[in-house]
Amino acid sequence: MPSTDELRDLPAQYNPADTERAIYQRWLDAGIFAADEKRSSRNGGDRTPFVIVMPPPNVTAVLHMGHGLNNTVQDVIVRWRRMVGDEALWVPGTDHAGIATQNIIEKQLAAEGRNKADLGREKFVERTIAFVEETGGEILRQLRAIGASADWNRTAYTFSPELSIGVREAFVQLYERGLIYRGHRVIHWCPRCLTSLSDEEAEHDEETGSLYHIAYPIVGAKNNAALTVATTRPETMLGDVAVAVHPDDDRYKQLIGNSVMLPIADVEIPVIADEYVDPSFGTGVVKITPAHDPNDFEVGKRHSLAMPVVMSPDGTMANVTDAGQRVPPELIGIDRFEARVRIVRTLEKSKRLIKVESHQHAVRHCYRCDTVVEPRLSDQWFVKMEPLAKPALKAVRDGTIRILPERWEAVYINWLENIRDWNISRQLWWGHRIPVWYCDRCNCQIVSRTDVSACEKCGGEVRQDDDVLDTWFSSWLFPISTLGWPDKSSAALAAFYPTDDLITAPEILFFWVARMIMAGFAFMDAAPFHTVYLHGTVRDMNHVKMSKSLGNGIDPLDVVHSYGADALRYTVIAGMGMGADLMLDPKDLERSFSPGRNFATKLWNIGRFLLSNIGSEAVRSVDELSDKELTLPDRWILARLNTTILECDTALGPARPEKGKWRPAERYIGLRLSEYAESARRFVWNELADWYLETTKTRIAGGGDDAQVARAVLTHTFDYALRLLHPIMPFITETLWQRLPVPVTAERCEFLAIAPWPIPTPLSRDDKEAVAGFDLVREAIGAVRQIRSDYSIAPATSIDVSIRSSRNGKLFAEHSPVIGRLSRSVVRVDGQSPSAGAAHAVLTDGTELIVPLGGIVDLKKECGKLRAELEQLDKQLDSLSNRLENEGFTSRAPAHVVEAERKKKEEWIKRREQLSAKVKAVCGG
């Protein structure tokens, strides 16, 4: 424990930079973030486990506000549960981020004037590993700066050898269950990343394009008759193998079975009938390009059409497969968008272009590089999703899993109900290689958990599939793989799976959250967590999402440096309603973060007052204080503390469902972190600091037994306040708490971070009476302050206040020193009657306050103000009376409402009397 001198030497200004790092190190040294499997009740220990798995940031990422928000929310919850006494585990980790990381290395190479082909696959992967080793994990180090209390011993990486075992296991298991298959179909292809993408990775973007109407001459028809097709993508027409019309479309019925001449390519293609065609759109005639459009692919399959591929993987025109010489030489090698322009120009010249309409449509883009994706026929590995989706749907429907805010549950359900198979193969070099080997000799395929060096059947040479798995194929296993799966005897898995909360942004609900739920059921037969909390997005003041590329970002480390981690955390938590976006001003950090810093400073100064006035001598325990010893303010603040603890607990809600499933009543409550923060802040600032602390000054200065009581209550209250605030502002609360004098009887727990979460103290006292009593005292102080302000009485001018009270005379007499001190007045109880020329105030209990104003103020002006106030009150009273006389109201409104209105009327009448007395006093006569 620090010496008294040390306590007194608390610097006047709190400087987070001086202390945060050291405190964090002490937490680490003490191992308080490390969870122990043996202590988990699931392994026979005495603590209920509470587990959060961190959404692993990309291994190449640097900390931005989004991470700051996400991880602060997680840390607040984990710290709360740790204090409550759970065996709290927060599993940190990073994601190897296939495409994203590969893109970075490719950019590096490009800057060196090279490309990945120059290096070759092996060298490229080596280089990427080296890069990740050097820079990866930086983001996890940065998370420590904001106080993240993760169990760093368990830091996971989706591409580590341990987690890779799980990836293979998952693939093989699903394959064996018939849920992974190789499919030949049109998928989303990114011509820049040169890989296929899943449906989720190809993002829709609304764009204004053109709808080109093109004439395809009918073969053998007279007068150059033609069918006009409408398309947004003329460049794919070279791959057309038919034009389709609706079978019932009278306009075209008779042409079915005929042929048309495909312009430019100059090949004959049939006119076919297919229900897929919507006669009311465009011309009612659709060109069918099976290799470059998913719908056309289906049509092509139905009609057994050829599927010529007329574009290279990089998006340039070429006769790739089954295309013959459809692409004319002058277009070969031309980029698809340039080809579109040239084709349109050619059609125009040959009068085949009928018209061009402006057209709104959604175009899909690569979620990593924003390139327009190209639908492309290819062979890929798919996961059959419907069987996996079933239990995941049921879990949310039956309350095994809840999603907050509630509205996301509908979005989740809608997606799963319409789920489509998941393309998991990527034509990349960075990622988990697909565990499939091919033997060209006997033409077989081997799917294996371990590397295969020779064909099982013929002993021939084998080659592994070139493709890698979608990054999300490893991330979806994170809750189980980080805990040891597929080793089902893993102690960690037994102790900590299923986990509890999953906290992330809605953007990855489908990418990650839904798939984790499916994986949980598929591989562990249990939901991975019972609560999904989807928080908002960090935006600037124009509501634009913060991003480095837009330059509207805020570097959390800058904020930590200038304002402290606690200020950052407080701002993020207090400013964020359930699921709502968080607005911060990148151009004015002061505006965004000063409230948090100011609150930290407030705490610091309460601490300074407390330590310099109370010293480090052990205080008495509040449990031992008798009712008689406690003063009114003591009882008031203790009652307020109890209320505040309850408010915080209510806002935080139940940590887990009672019997494995959320009951409707509790399903959508809790995790209202901003309400929790606000309750704690209001208590500390507006009750503890503004009122209670002020009342202790005279008592502590007075010495004696009562000073000891004040010391004890103040210390206890601040102690508990620090506990309530610790999850939000861990650094400053720990710093101050470490120096708090401990009650004589208590055992000092080493760290606030593991000190017990407050529970309301059972008070034998009549709380209600205490609260009402001290509220009266506060009201008296407020009344005098109001008078001083109304009459512009300078602080230096001392005024006399007479208090007349029949019922609460004793109360005011007892607290007149406090009233005097806090209202800067000389207070006399049972003073004179109100007379003209005096300010007059009446408290709710009827107590009168009289302040003689002789020579101090302009009474005339004040008189006018008062009369206006009286008039206003009369009006309101009138309308209230009318309501009560309205039979519709008295007969139809519930009795308690009518009763409440009657009571209110009585109160107002009373207030009217008081006000007219005031008018009389000030205005005279």
Added chain:
RNA sequence: GGGCGAGUAGCUCAGUUGGUUAGAGCGCCUGCCUUACACGCAGGAAGUCGGGGGUUCGAGUCCCUCCUCGCCCACCA
């Protein structure tokens, strides 16, 4: 095209099952460096609750409709 959310004080947002004088923080105005704190203290101004219609004794809250913004989903080329 389908679905969801939002529109309340200058800004960011609370407003429980309808109950009658709509709240907080920041900002703003006034006065104070009162021996924990000017990163502070005290006092104050400020809202036709997006528009219109309806139900009701009573609507920010329920219903209908329109407007504006945002998000998610989607194989009409």
